[in-house]
Amino acid sequence: MAETDRIFKIGTRGSPLALAQASEVRARLIAAHGLSEADFAIEVISTAGDRILDRPLSEVGGKGLFTKEIEAALLDGRIDLAVHSSKDMATAIPDGLHISAFLEREDVRDAFIGRDARTIADLPEGATVGSASLRRQALLKRMRPDLRTIMFRGNVQTRLRKLAEGHADATLLAIAGLNRMEMAHHATDILSPEEFPPAPGQGAICIESRDADTRVDELVAAIAHRETTHTLHAERAFLKVLDGSCRTPIAARAVLAHDGRMSFHGMILRPDGTEVHEIHEAGDADAATEIGERAGRAVLAKAGPRFFDGWGEPQP
Numbered sequence: 001m002a003e004t005d006r007i008f009k010i011g012t013r014g015s016p017l018a019l020a021q022a023s024e025v026r027a028r029l030i031a032a033h034g035l036s037e038a039d040f041a042i043e044v045i046s047t048a049g050d051r052i053l054d055r056p057l058s059e060v061g062g063k064g065l066f067t068k069e070i071e072a073a074l075l076d077g078r079i080d081l082a083v084h085s086s087k088d089m090a091t092a093i094p095d096g097l098h099i100s101a102f103l104e105r106e107d108v109r110d111a112f113i114g115r116d117a118r119t120i121a122d123l124p125e126g127a128t129v130g131s132a133s134l135r136r137q138a139l140l141k142r143m144r145p146d147l148r149t150i151m152f153r154g155n156v157q158t159r160l161r162k163l164a165e166g167h168a169d170a171t172l173l174a175i176a177g178l179n180r181m182e183m184a185h186h187a188t189d190i191l192s193p194e195e196f197p198p199a200p201g202q203g204a205i206c207i208e209s210r211d212a213d214t215r216v217d218e219l220v221a222a223i224a225h226r227e228t229t230h231t232l233h234a235e236r237a238f239l240k241v242l243d244g245s246c247r248t249p250i251a252a253r254a255v256l257a258h259d260g261r262m263s264f265h266g267m268i269l270r271p272d273g274t275e276v277h278e279i280h281e282a283g284d285a286d287a288a289t290e291i292g293e294r295a296g297r298a299v300l301a302k303a304g305p306r307f308f309d310g311w312g313e314p315q316p
């Protein structure tokens, strides 16, 4: 076997956060298996989400935007494992691929980053908040209908630069990403996950690989995290029931207690924050998928079919 055939090729996007995540996965695999950096190659793959920066993701086509090109590289063997933010993963995984591990979750919460204001409550009447996330925009408007939201696309560094340049008075980012880049000092406040629940999957890195490649399954099993896997199954099941509209703001957070009980909080909102439907569910962690599905069906029933009228399809 040629020397290069024994190297695991890790595919990732090229943003500083994506590279930090790929390095973290590599470091954990090295530690778990007594391997060395020479056993891995990190392949940077550009995705549509990295290239299209002038439109909201919800208009370009939603979730698959950060993963499609990476999944193509997996399928044709250019890479052996892909490192993703679970939050960016669609619920449908292409035939021939699967999620082979969820790593231990970082902080799930969102951070508030203000220029002058330190908290949402501090923002003056009519202030402007930059965000590309429909969920964050809707949650903000629910709390503060007076706020204006503007689109902030690009990687974390780009968004912080736009904020510093005065394009907005504040922005919101996942603390997990800031922590992974040792940039948590930018946060001026941390939002309550009850009042401001995260996106399904936020804060958890996942690894995707080929169904046929059991070698990768064996490799990554050592760094998979059981509790995170359960919570992600519930949150992704919730998302799947609600799928169909990438223009619906959706929030979800499953928490696993030490006794194996899972509690689940899900929410769907109108983009302008004027209508909110919330659900709380609980059950055994082994029934994670059913808990998420039950919550999804219950929140759909609460919202009623009219809820999705008017923003179900991307605008032409």
Ligand SMILES: NCc1[nH]cc(CCC(=O)O)c1CC(=O)O
Residues within 6 Å of the ligand: 085, 086, 087, 088, 156, 172, 173, 174, 175, 176, 177, 201, 202, 203, 204, 205
């Ligand atoms: N597409 C953006 C994205 N995808 C994952 C994260 C944060 C890291 C995470 O949730 O694991 C971010 C940036 C942000 O929301 O601040």
